[in-house]
Amino acid sequence: MKNVGGKERALRAVFGSGVVVADFLATVQIELVFLVVGLWGVLTSAFGYCPFNGVLNRNSCVLPAEG
Secondary structure (H helix, E strand, O other): OOOOOOHHHHHHHHHOOOOOHOOOOOOOOHHHHHHHHHHHHHHHHHHHHHHHHOOOOOOOOOOOOOO
């Protein structure tokens, strides 16, 4: 079941990739935080599912019309 759709997936991919790249420029103390946040964005974009969206009962996926 997917709950992350089109524009949100693209935004998460761009944001996550940017944070992972910024991780290389960060200090050691904040490097792990950047890595986790960036990977979270990239992985939720890749799989199309976010557990937090499930908990909040939020779905940005456009479902095809039945008929």
